[in-house]
Amino acid sequence: MAPAVRVLCDLAKQSQENAGVAWLIGVPWMPWTIVSSIRCLRYKDGDPDYAAEEGELRILLPGGLEVIGALLVGSDAAKACAVATKIREVLNLVSSNDIVAATRSSSSDGITFFSQALQPIEQSSFSAKEFWESTALLHCQVELGLSIYTSSGTSSDLKKQLDGKIRDLAESFTSSTTVCIMEGSSRSFLARSQANEELQSVFPDSALFDSSIPHPLAVKLLTQQSKQTDEVIAPVVHYTPSAEGTLLHTATVSLDVLCLVSRNSALHKAMNTITRALTIQLESIGKALSARNTSLQLRPYHFKVPASVHPVTAIFDKNQLERDSVDLRKALHSRLGLPLDRPLFRVANALTIRGPQFISNRIDGKRLLDVHLGLPRCGISGGEVSVIDGSYEYYHYLQDRMDDKGWGCAYRSLQTIMSWFRLQHYTSMKEPSHREIQATLVEIGDKEPSFVGSQEWIGAIELSFVLDKLLGVTSKILSVRSGADLPEKCRELAAHFDTQGTPVMIGGGVLAYTLLGVDYNEFTGESAFLILDPHYTGGEDLKTIRSGGWCGWKKAVSDTGREFFLRNKFYNLLLPQRPQAV
Amino acid sequence: MRTVVGDEALDGAVDSIVAAGRAVALGLLIGRLGSGGRDFVVGLVQTPVKEDGGDAAVLLSSSGNQSRSRSGAGSMALSIDAEWVAEHARQVSRMLLGGLSVVGLYCLAPDSAFKQSTAILCQVSNAVDAATSISAQERFVLQISTSPRRLACKVCTVEPNGSSSLKPCEWKLAKISTNLQSLTCTYSFDASIPVRSAAQADTFKNKLLSWTASEIKVIQSAEVLINNALQEGENYSGDVQLLLPFNNKEVVQGDNPAIVTGNVNFKGSVDARAYGFPREPASMAIDAIKEDIIASLRNRIDILCEEAEQQSAEQAPLSLLSHCSQDRAEFILPRRVLLPWNELLICDYLLPSETDKEIRERYTYLFGQELPGDILQSEKFFTPTPADSKTLKISPKGEAKSKLVSLISALFGILVPILVALAVALFRK
Secondary structure, eight states, X not given: OOOOEEEOSOHHHHTOSSSEEEEXXXXXXXXXXXXXXXXXXXXXXXXXXXXXXXXXXXXXXXXXXXXXXXXXXXXXXXXXXXXXXXXXXXXXXXOOSOOEEEEEOSSOOOEEEEOTTSOEEOEEOOOHHHHHHSEEEEEEEEEEEEEEEEESOOHHHHHHHHHHHHHHHHHHTTSTTEEEEEEOSSOEEEEESSSOOOBOOOOOOOOEETTTEEOOEEEXXXXXXXXXXXXXXXXXEEEEEOOTTEEEEEEEEEEEEEEEEEXXXXXXHHHHHHHHHHHHHHHHHHHHHHXXXXXXXXXXXXXXXXXXXXXXXXXXXXXXXXXXXXXXXHHHHHHTTOOTTSOOSSGGGSOEEETTEEEOOOOOOSSOBOTTTTOOOOOOTTOEEEEOOSOOBOOOTTGGGOOOTTTOHHHHHHHHHHHHHHHTTSOOOOOXXXXXXXXXXXXXXXXXXXXXXXXXXOOXXXXXXXXXXXXXXXXXEEEESSGGGGGGGHHHHHHHHHHTOOOEEEEETTEEEEEEEEEEOTTTOOEEEEEEOTTOOSOSOHHHHHXXXXXXXXXXXXXXXXXXXXXXXXXEEEEEOOOSOO | OOEEEEETTHHHHHXXXXXXXXXXXXXXXXXXXXXXXXXXXXXXXXXXXXXXXXXXXXXXXXXXXXXXXXXXXXXXXXXXXXXXXXXXXXXXXXXXXXXXXEEEEEEEEOHHHXXXXXXXXXXXXXXXXXXXXXXXXXXXXXXXXXXXXXXXXXXXXXXXXXXXXXXXXXXEEEOOXXXXXXXXXEEEEEEEEEEXXXXXXXXXXXXXXXXXXXXXHHHHTOEEEETTBSOOOSOOOEXXXXXXETTOOOOOXXXXXXXXXXXXXXXEEEEEEEEEOTTOOHHHHHHHHHHHHHHHHHHHHHHHHHHHXXXXXXXXXXXXTSBOXXXXXXXXXXXXXXXXXXXXXXXXXXXXXXXXXXXXXXXXXXHSSOOOSOOBOOOBOOOOOXXXXXXXXXXXXXXXXXXXXXXXXXXXXXXXXXXXXXXXXXXXX
């Protein structure tokens, strides 16, 4: 009786190429469970370049995760098994009988799974929540200082010593004086690598951060400095002068690992997972320092991306400009099957972990964020909801002591849209003031200089000019001759929210709104629009904003027959497009 | 009103001071300053007689004459050599283990004298405060009046505006010394301190002290195990192990790579001890033992430097006060010994050239009594292995001198028999 395989990721999406291998990732305590998949990028003569893949997989995957199989497109299960067995060998994993082989033909999306004995197996459902119920996340950070003395600096001597030091450090992770303290939110636990600590279910239930991953258990790596010895030798000072031309090289290596362990792990096993992960990271960074330059500031960062149920790790050079690391980011996107039009692996997007907590990277200023979250639907039966993807700040009248009542609504909508681009890390530019927006339009020649400081309205066209000039963002403009025609555009708007996910500005007559989503029944034609109204003049109070309808679903035709959009006005819609940038 | 808790045994100690029959007596109070917590006094230490034979504290009558009788009529005031008392306090506080310090002074005098002597008592109290390593801006004054027989405990606080006053405190007795928790810790370290060419002019002392300063931060932030476990219960006596951050090395400023002219290797172990007071959390005793580690290192460096300062340039050309220059050097720091005192332990530091005899003499002088028991030798001196002996150059205090002495005595051993034989031969002739 073949076991069923459980899949936690969208394998079809991630193996979109016509040929190639995708590694199937899982954890040893949950056999037959595919937690995520990583596309193979390095090939040699048609087969995966195992040596190159090994190096990159070791860094990318948090500790505790293993390659448990392979998905081959356009090939057979036997080949998939062989490939998976080989990579496991290269990665020094214990030989397993539970390898999952999967195949997909290049023409269809359907994936078939096979056991190692090449028997086909079924797929059953599994949720991320169930996964995290039996898995805990550990986080450990270590700063290592290296001091190397060289005489009349020959660089090969430096390299040799550096390699030696790295080896010694890696060994000392498992020495008998190395100790771990694991901090949960309420208790701390002591673990030693050599000792055989009792099996305990030590990991506390922790709330899921951002509803996707649990908060990690902070692990501190410590050295036992004092011990009971038979002889206590009082301190001595020895001074040794150095030979002429002796140089001292110092380097710091920052290690930062995340590990997945079973909640039923014994403490010392959890510690071993941590020390193994630290050793792997240390060796990778050591190799890079040795090969290139000891003053490189390589730092590991962790990212949580939608494609994977667990975080992934990437090492960036802190001194390198973002544009120079674009190749590394593109490779990461490819490996995880992520689209190339959103910057998911910029350092600014990395997970920030403080102690046993993930810290949200949301910027908490004085404006409210995402005021639409949690609003109930408005009752379009059979309707499909499409809303924006990502965060924004709510800009409206009278904020920042700018009295723009009566004329500033489009400016506010533009500020809301630009805040979306900043919060998604396409730019770090702060939203421009009304004056700065006007100055931009004068600069590009769209308006006369007298425009600056005036109270003149702007529309969707002007907004598209400003977005292009300040952010390099292109926009699509949709026009309708009458407000009554807007519901017809719903299909297009829904597609926009599903693919681009950016906020939309609707301008018509003398009113401008920000549109955050649509609820649309294709067959009945009923529609509702999620409107964020910049005409609000009150304070930053979510309750007031929602109860007053300043952010809410507006039916195109209300139950009393009133139309939300004006019949006799034409409307322009600004649909900003995501720039193709990672 | 502040409450100061004294050990039950103090009653007897005070009685013997009164019974000694002197008009005035002065000494130090040993205990723990609460600074917000509870204050304790566990013992009294008499101030030794001055180098010129005079007492540290005398009674002066209004005419300025010294008075030796207790029943002096009229206004009498105390005259105290504050500097002498402070120096005694400095040396005694060096010998106290973690958790204990010099918390003030006691004074025996006629009651009327106390009324006139507030200012001088404050002055001495502040001098004692300044002499101990951590100034708390307040110390206690225990006034033992002879006529009428009375005990009054006061606290002398230095106000923000600079003035001081004596405020009364409540004095209670309880069993303290036998109820203390004691912690021990063997702290080992092996530090490699590079000497950059830029800092060549630095002295060994400065290098060591700056290393110690950075080590303080590491020790204070270290995690602590007591008897191999993380939890601290009510009863926490035992061995403390410090857990330091893994491979914690200072981030170094300046050129990288830097030119170095030498390397100072500072290694060894220190035996640290501390006392915890009843019904207090283990964290206070843990802080005390961490401070004891640091104080122990600093005191050893200071003692070795004081030793070097007292010698002339010819006798000890190379000391901790020398600059890190071209020559190899080795300095053996004093080792700690533990001595019994009043149901507790105190410590002293032994230079390589000293013996138990010096320890006993110092103890008797500073603490006013014979050593009541054995010396606990908790540490050993570094003995170089045969391979190292080639690199040894100098250890402090004239090993060279003793070599010369032994040479001379060897010669004597040869010469004398020859001379005697000659004399005998001559005599016979």
